Amino acid sequence: MFSLPANPEVNEILDGVPVVRMQDDANELAALISTFYDPVALELRNSDRHRTRLRALLSLSTKYQADRTRAHAVKFLESEWPKTLEDWFLHQSQMSERVRYSKLVRHYDFDYPAEHFFPEPAADLRLAIDFQVPSILPTLYYRLAISDTQIDFDQDFESQGSLSANWKLLQARDWMRVTRGKGHLLKAAELITDIVIQLPSPRCQEREACKKAVYAQAGAIHIWDASADFARQPDIIGKVFGILDSLESYASGSSFCCSCEYSFQESLRRFLNDTWEELADTFDLASEGEVA
Incomplete structure (x- = not known):
């Protein structure tokens, strides 16, 4: 763009140099150009709450094919959010x-x-x-x-x-x-109860005590599962982490035998990993090509 031949009859000339009128914001353009010469200018901080600088760099680096700057900005954005x-x-x-x-x-x-x-x-x-x-x-x-x-x-x-x-x-x-993702998460919450009622395990050592623990655990899950707060904010991953933490610290008072507790924990861990891996489907991203 800057190497286009100048035509004095068509182009504006200032001090013998052709003027290129650009539609971009001057400060944003200066920020982009500064990254070409000063590595410090590439530094980004999450204190930019509204992402003003980050959006400017992404927008102009994409527009003008400044691949190195764009790659740096994308890497920063990706680093701000968990992927596992x-x-x-x-x-x-x-x-x-x-x-x-x-x-x-x-x-x-x-x-x-x-x-x-x-x-x-x-x-x-x-x-x-x-x-x-x-x-x-x-x-x-x-x-x-x-x-x-x-x-x-x-x-x-x-x-x-x-x-x-x-x-x-x-x-x-x-x-x-x-909205649809919340519906899927609420539906997934029902699977936690299904995991509980599969106990006692075949190797249960204290069947009667474990049956009582099953009822207690299922009742506790039903309380938060049916609450209005959980319907508004269905953090099923956080809830399962909480159950695992209580089992690990014996804070749940579950009274499961070792075999049932291990089986319960392993099922919850599989549920956690499956839920995380299926988030793209939960929010219908794959069907529209948003994620591979």
Whole structure:
């Protein structure tokens, strides 16, 4: 574009040099060009809550085929969101620890939800869709599905236990996927009860005690499964992590024998991995070619 021959009769000339009028924002264009000369200019931070700089770099690097800059921006965006079940567990644990720290120490950020120190999902969803970054879409849709649609990300609220999002950024297709995905997650929750009622295991050592434990565990699952809060925010992965944690710490009072407890844990672990691996199908991404 810059090497096109100048025609004084057609092109504007300034100080003997042809002027190329570009439609891009001057600051955004300067940010892109600076990355060609200064590696520090490629640094991105998650403190950019609205992703202004990241969107500018993705947009212009795509438009002008600045592949190195685009690859760096895509890599940063992908690094902000978990792509494995293990990474998701660590991500959620960090958020919980932020809440715990604020409560214990009453740091200056005590009045702010912990999620404000982590990436905001709706803005990143728009980036992932607009600039073809499909690897993080399943995680982003799950994060939106377990968030409270009654709370906007920029709204002040007291509940540290509720996740929110910048809901106004979602488009009709996004809402459809989130809504249908919630339905699939609620349906999947029924499978947890099915796992429980398959106990006692064939190798059960204390059948009567384990039968009582089955009733207790099934009843506890039914309570949260039927709650309005779970219907709004069906975090089935978080719930199963909680059950496994209680079994591991003996906090559930389940009274399962060793054989039944091991069988129950293994079934829950398989459920967790299957649920995570099927997120693309849960949110109907594969059928529309959003993910491979």
